[in-house]
Amino acid sequence: MKAIGFKKSLPIAEQESFIEFELDKPVPGDRDLLVRIKAISVNPVDFKVRQNSAKENVLAEPKIIGWDAAGIVESVGKSVTLFKPGDEVYYAGDLTRPGSNAEYQLVDERIVGRKPLKLNDAEAAAMPLTTLTAWEVLFDRFRIDDRDKGKSVLVLGGAGGVGSIAIQLAKKIAGLHVIATASRPETEEWCRQMGADVVVNHHHLIEDLGKAGYKEIDFIIDLVDINSYWDTVVQLIKPQGHIASITGSAAPVALNKLKNKSVTFSWELMYTRSMYQTDDMIEQHNILNKVADLLDNGTIVHTLNTTFNGFTVDNLKEAHRLQESGKSIGKTVIVF
Template identity: 45%
Template sequence: MKAVAVTPGLQVEDPRSFQDTERTVPIPGDRDLLVKIEAISVNPIDTKVRRRSPKTPSGSDVIGWDAAGTVVAIGKGVSHFTLGDHVYYAGSIQRPGANAEYHLVDERIAARMPQSLSFAEAAALPLTALTAWETLFHNFQLPLGLDSLDRTVLVGASAGGVGSMALQLARVLTNAQLIGTASRQESSAWAKSMGAHHVVDHRSSLIDQVHEVAPDGVTDIISSQATDLHFSEYAELLAPRGKITILDSPTSVNILELKGKSVSLHWENVFTRPVHQTSDMKVQGRILEDVARLVDSGLVRTTLRQEIAGINAANLRTAHEVLESGTQIGKLVLTGF
């Protein structure tokens, strides 16, 4: 089968960073689906893993976590899928990635993709939808409907993949006030289209801007990037007993800034359940089923913003360059081998 391999530790400009290659089609294990990949999406985790040295977490040089495709074989323990099902999923960072013609995924973390979407539109959703859902409803325990009227959520980098899904899910399923951050007119407009009630500029001081629309501060914060830069502002903005979820890997934050208000800090790693084979691992499949229903009901839409035809080394290099530029709005998807 065709696959795209990476050489960990190289910069994206290096021609050796991505290489077209041939690999053996994998054989499904007990709970595995063998999926013929139709579309893959690129996320910041892809660029981080590619830049790692000397190897990836899985030990494989094929990365990629976000895929949509068709089930072509199943393991003997599979009970929820049949051949021909169209599925979407994020996968596990400790297994070879989806930048290949065929890919294995545990059935418990996959779901049938929304019927109203193309493969490309569906591939844009899984990783960011799971991250947003786990943050909002597991970490923040945000109540559904009117019970969340007293909550104000600040969504950092709200025009990105996770931000876009967090805004949509919170807007549709709760009555929380939603404040996004963005730095350009285009990204601000996108965040508002995703559900933000207000958008503030994260290039300037957040405190005054947020207090203009939320005088009492915010109850919850999603920090997906630049946490080191904004952490002290977040600590000041958070209400007593508030919650913050961090997605990136800050190196210089002082968590004691949260102690006086009894603020709780959460980490969010979408791969925790599949990597550690937790007893509730199948929750991720159920989340994706719920997201599919919301999409097919017209309540949530794909965050696909840019589509590139052809899953190959050259196009993946281009996709990684776009992500590393920090200007991507929504999601970028590659389709077809």
């Protein structure tokens, strides 16, 4: 099978930042699906892993990355019960296993969902990673329920992949009042299309929120850089509120600043369930199926914005360039 990977962490402009090669088609393990991939999505995690996986040494074998795909089940492991050959699926995969930048991929059935019927392959491939991340923030970390309807949520980085679906889930499913940050006319408009009630400029966030009538926010989702915003979110978060971040931090986060307000802080990593084979790993299967229903009935919409046709080294490089620029809006997909 054809695959695209890398043996050395190189700038994307370098000729061998990605290389095409051939591999044997993998054989499913006990609970694995072998999926013939039809489309993949490229996310910021892709270029971060590419930039950091082989900085010092050249890898003996090329590393295959990619964590979003839509495709068709070709064969299944002996203990698989959720899917059968011929089923159309979508999923975000497992950070610890070979990724989706290949014609075929093995993935545990417990983190796979049925492909939404009304979405094409590209639209479906755009959704899993960002949707799982946003869903887990809202319903696993914040534990939002009916008592929270009407409360406020601030989405830092509203026009990105996670922000685009977080706005929709927060508005349509959680019933929250959604404020999103954006700084360009096109990103402001995108956030409004996704359903944001208010869009503010992150360059003067507190000032803009004050003009819009907000002194405190119940929930804050950081999708940009938690330490860059830390003092601002500490000021904005409501007493007994909740902050969640997906961005990580090389420096310690000053959690002591939250003490007087009794604020909760959570990290979110979508790969936790698959990485640690948690007891509730199958929840990602359940979430993806719920979201497929929401996409099929029109409650939420896909977030695909940029499509490259053809699974080639050049297209993968272009998709990575776009992600590295920080200017992408919504999701970027490559159709095989």
